[in-house]
Amino acid sequence: MxxxxxxxxxxxxxxxxxxxxxxxxxxCNYCRDWQRxxxxxxxxxxxxxxxxxxxxxxxxxSKYDALMCxxxxxxxxxxxxxxxxxxxxxxxxxxxxNGFVSNQASLNIRCVVExxxxxxxxxxxxxxxxxxIFRVCATTDIFPPKALERASTICTACMAVVKSSALxxxxxxxxxxxxxxxxPGQAPxxxxxxxxxxxxxxxxxxxxxxxxxxxxGDDISPYFLEEKHFSGSYRFPYNIHxxxxxxxxxxxxxxxxxxxxxxxxxxxxxxxxxxxxNSFANVVHFNRFGYHPYACELASLVRExxxxxxxxxxxxxxxxxxxxxxxxxxxxxxx
Numbered sequence: 001m002x003x004x005x006x007x008x009x010x011x012x013x014x015x016x017x018x019x020x021x022x023x024x025x026x027x028c029n030y031c032r033d034w035q036r037x038x039x040x041x042x043x044x045x046x047x048x049x050x051x052x053x054x055x056x057x058x059x060x061x062s063k064y065d066a067l068m069c070x071x072x073x074x075x076x077x078x079x080x081x082x083x084x085x086x087x088x089x090x091x092x093x094x095x096x097x098n099g100f101v102s103n104q105a106s107l108n109i110r111c112v113v114e115x116x117x118x119x120x121x122x123x124x125x126x127x128x129x130x131x132x133i134f135r136v137c138a139t140t141d142i143f144p145p146k147a148l149e150r151a152s153t154i155c156t157a158c159m160a161v162v163k164s165s166a167l168x169x170x171x172x173x174x175x176x177x178x179x180x181x182x183x184p185g186q187a188p189x190x191x192x193x194x195x196x197x198x199x200x201x202x203x204x205x206x207x208x209x210x211x212x213x214x215x216x217g218d219d220i221s222p223y224f225l226e227e228k229h230f231s232g233s234y235r236f237p238y239n240i241h242x243x244x245x246x247x248x249x250x251x252x253x254x255x256x257x258x259x260x261x262x263x264x265x266x267x268x269x270x271x272x273x274x275x276x277x278n279s280f281a282n283v284v285h286f287n288r289f290g291y292h293p294y295a296c297e298l299a300s301l302v303r304e305x306x307x308x309x310x311x312x313x314x315x316x317x318x319x320x321x322x323x324x325x326x327x328x329x330x331x332x333x334x335x
Contacts, residue, residue, distance in 0.1 A: 076181030
């Protein structure tokens with residue numbers, strides 16, 4: 001039987017995580033660095049005030065105030081409700097169907113958007129195109145190693161199409177905010193309100209587009225920005241992920257969204273509440289790198305007091321839902 005890896009005594013990062021070191025107390029260097037740079041409540045309040053000011057400035061300027069990247073998972077559901085109910089924004093919800101949306105998640109999506117009274121688009125790209133990309137991602141690291149410390153290759157490819165498609169739609173509909181339901185562990189508060197800069201977007205898009213183009217060719221072009229979008233005639237929106245400055249509690253979120261009829265799917269892994277592909281992506285990443293792709297996010301949530309360490313460790317132990325892993329392999333044609 002393999003010996004379990006040494007894990008930080010403060011967070012949940014294992015000894016297999018890139019560039020990790022432990023001190024004499026078993027605390028990792030990532031925890032020590034965070035303790036030196038940690039943000040206080042004043043910083044959180046600063047970002048809340050900044051967002052309040054932006055909402056006051058842009059609310060009502062366009063037909064839609066925000067485009068919500070809505071997966072149907074717990075975090076994006078809660079974020080959608082906050083934007084609609086707390087901030088009074090007119091939200092267009094966009095769901096990206098990668099071919100692996102849980103049936104319960106689909107039911108949740110339809111129920112929630114109806115209860116909240118928001119316009120909603122189900123966007124389903126060609127499954128053969130996505131399947132081709134996912135099959136390559138299952139065997140090849142098409143992105144830089146640093147990008148894969150927070151997410152698997154499969155999820156990074158999927159999110160590249162999600163984010164670029166959402167940005168394209170926001171530009172064409174002149175929507176001032178593109179919102180994501182990222183937890184404080186997925187993205188730091190310093191990135192929670194960020195104005196998209198055309199030149200920055202061009203560089204970032206190239207880094208994602210080029211590896212995908214090598215796999216799928218022109219079939220992926222409709223999901224990314226064209227040269228016309230950089231012409232100066234479009235207003236680039238802000239990217240926002242409000243959970244970074246509004247507080248975060250899984251229990252509170254699940255209790256809040258249950259009033260819309262939201263129910264947790266039972267056919268997904270412990271770290272997803274919407275996607276049947278996630279389990280397979282977790283297994284591929286773990287087998288290749290020796291650590292769970294959610295380890296970084298969960299470690300951050302533990303450090304910042306949003307999740308207790310035992311709960312995070314339990315999520316890492318239950319990496320896979322065998323049934324959804326088998327389903328993903330069948331649908332992708334992987335033996």
